[in-house]
Amino acid sequence: xxxxxxxxxxxxxxxxxxxAMIIAPVRSLKCFICHTNDxxxxxxxxxxxxxxxxxxxxxxxKNPTDGLNIKKECALAPCHLRGLKQLNFANFKSNCESxxxxxxxxxxxxxGCNKDSAIKLMANATYIINVxxxxxxxxxxxxxxxxxxxxxII
Numbered sequence: 001x002x003x004x005x006x007x008x009x010x011x012x013x014x015x016x017x018x019x020a021m022i023i024a025p026v027r028s029l030k031c032f033i034c035h036t037n038d039x040x041x042x043x044x045x046x047x048x049x050x051x052x053x054x055x056x057x058x059x060x061x062k063n064p065t066d067g068l069n070i071k072k073e074c075a076l077a078p079c080h081l082r083g084l085k086q087l088n089f090a091n092f093k094s095n096c097e098s099x100x101x102x103x104x105x106x107x108x109x110x111x112g113c114n115k116d117s118a119i120k121l122m123a124n125a126t127y128i129i130n131v132x133x134x135x136x137x138x139x140x141x142x143x144x145x146x147x148x149x150x151x152x153i154i
Contacts, residue, residue: 011142015135030111031056032072039070044112047074055079056114060104072114079107 028049034042047053057075062068108114 011135011139015132015139029053029056029074029109031074032058032112032114033074035069035071037067037069039116042070042072042115044115052076055107055109056112057105057107058114059106062103075107077107079105 028046030044030046031053032042033045036042053074054077055075057073057079059071059073060068061071106114
């Protein structure tokens with residue numbers, strides 16, 4: 001009869017393989033890309049392959065003569081080192097507009113997340129966390145059941 005530690009190892013290995021299969025497909029990030037004063041001109045595009053990109057970035061520049069300019073692009077972390085005021089995404093638009101002189105920046109990591117200031121749930125991260133939790137529960141149950149079974153045999 002296999003030991004409970006062997007069962008746990010098999011379950012853990014299965015979970016790792018499952019996670020690797022979920023995470024393995026690598027695809028390019030898609031961000032809204034534009035430099036305009038109107039959000040409608042921004043188009044969802046694949047990030048260029050000329051360098052590594054891991055997030056989408058929106059920058060609002062304030063100019064007394066031109067008004068508000070919007071730049072949306074692909075970016076590489078960390079965004080906060082760019083010297084601009086970084087704000088929470090949920091409050092990005094309202095905080096940035098109320099700050100008359102500061103330029104504002106926001107970075108996010110999901111496809112198309114820089115479209116506007118709507119809050120998005122990161123579905124991929126939620127899915128992966130759920131798989132990890134299920135694997136841990138199955139592992140604990142398996143360990144508990146094998147301990148209970150071996151106790152009953154004795």
